[in-house]
Amino acid sequence: SLYDYEHDGQAIYRQSFAIIRSEADLARFSPVEADVAVRMIHACGVVALAEQIVFGGGDIVRAREAILQGAPILCDAGMVERGVTRARLPANNEVVCTLHDARTFDLAAHIGNTRTAAAIELWGERLDGGVVVIGNAPTALFHLLDLLHQGAPKPAAIIGVPVGFVGAVESKQALIDAGLDIPFVTVRGRMGGSAIASATINALASDRL
Amino acid sequence: SLYDYEHDGQAIYRQSFAIIRSEADLARFSPVEADVAVRMIHACGVVALAEQIVFGGGDIVRAREAILQGAPILCDAGMVERGVTRARLPANNEVVCTLHDARTFDLAAHIGNTRTAAAIELWGERLDGGVVVIGNAPTALFHLLDLLHQGAPKPAAIIGVPVGFVGAVESKQALIDAGLDIPFVTVRGRMGGSAIASATINALASDRL
Numbered sequence: 031s032l033y034d035y036e037h038d039g040q041a042i043y044r045q046s047f048a049i050i051r052s053e054a055d056l057a058r059f060s061p062v063e064a065d066v067a068v069r070m071i072h073a074c075g076v077v078a079l080a081e082q083i084v085f086g087g088g089d090i091v092r093a094r095e096a097i098l099q100g101a102p103i104l105c106d107a108g109m110v111e112r113g114v115t116r117a118r119l120p121a122n123n124e125v126v127c128t129l130h131d132a133r134t135f136d137l138a139a140h141i142g143n144t145r146t147a148a149a150i151e152l153w154g155e156r157l158d159g160g161v162v163v164i165g166n167a168p169t170a171l172f173h174l175l176d177l178l179h180q181g182a183p184k185p186a187a188i189i190g191v192p193v194g195f196v197g198a199v200e201s202k203q204a205l206i207d208a209g210l211d212i213p214f215v216t217v218r219g220r221m222g223g224s225a226i227a228s229a230t231i232n233a234l235a236s237d238r239l
Numbered sequence: 240s241l242y243d244y245e246h247d248g249q250a251i252y253r254q255s256f257a258i259i260r261s262e263a264d265l266a267r268f269s270p271v272e273a274d275v276a277v278r279m280i281h282a283c284g285v286v287a288l289a290e291q292i293v294f295g296g297g298d299i300v301r302a303r304e305a306i307l308q309g310a311p312i313l314c315d316a317g318m319v320e321r322g323v324t325r326a327r328l329p330a331n332n333e334v335v336c337t338l339h340d341a342r343t344f345d346l347a348a349h350i351g352n353t354r355t356a357a358a359i360e361l362w363g364e365r366l367d368g369g370v371v372v373i374g375n376a377p378t379a380l381f382h383l384l385d386l387l388h389q390g391a392p393k394p395a396a397i398i399g400v401p402v403g404f405v406g407a408v409e410s411k412q413a414l415i416d417a418g419l420d421i422p423f424v425t426v427r428g429r430m431g432g433s434a435i436a437s438a439t440i441n442a443l444a445s446d447r448l
Binding site for chain 2: 032176219
């Protein structure tokens, strides 16, 4: 090779996590929260993300327990669904993304919202005790919060990290303020996205790094 | 709804792109480069990414021309492949990810590199004139550059935006310095990833915003 670089995948992971732990301020997190935060930072390459990560609504370990007991993983976008590492799932958990269901077109028109928001209604009974992972659309997170305020069955946990410039900041603040007694993890501000979302669920799915 | 938010997907896109153009310094980019940069920023929520985006190796419009003529899209990771919006591809282009091909295990052992690096050897003849999209693994980008220096057929363009803490910075600098006469887009520093990679190819695939 013309280049001198690390060729071993496991060594790359180990070195990456060590760099993140040496640079990021993780002191305010529990050990499980810190593991999750490290993987979120790993997914985006930004150590300063640590300052924006918020855990609340209860112990996020309940997400891991739900996954161990077979909870479905409910994703808002195809990239999030694709990013869930099946080999880390302990109970052959179902990984669901309903965005490309043909019914979303009519449903979106009916509820006057985006197809991504409509898609979460198609999760159906799986919402009850499922683990929600929203990595793309603020409208999906807003619509989920509305459904929960209206009495929809509670998921076991919410990973709510939509990205962007219109509604992302506000929807994540709404999650923080919702007072739903559902463990959640989010990121204040504009950052987020499918890679961070997948990394978060992958961290919660297993205690392996 | 308890919340006041924009429900119309197209309006969300328009407002997002307008905010990015008002906040990001895009003056050094050509119009096509600026369109690509806007979508890269949209994917990660970080306006300051603009300062780190580098185009080089020739006119990036050659990527769009290749896609129009049916070039395959060669992706290093499943999330990148999943993020390519098929409806934007003008020629029913093949979208390829070979990472989960069973041959990568033996091939990785044979070449002493990661499975992601090995996977790009399985692109085969499609590398000749294809459009490469690397959003995850520095080792894949390093290995591609080595193959090209050894005389492998040239792709039409390289989107090289691996993310992370070990090799990402260095592999992207190597792309910038390679002098291959292949149009490329990259991001200096640690940021990158599958969402930015998919957004870049989606921007290049169509002149629609």
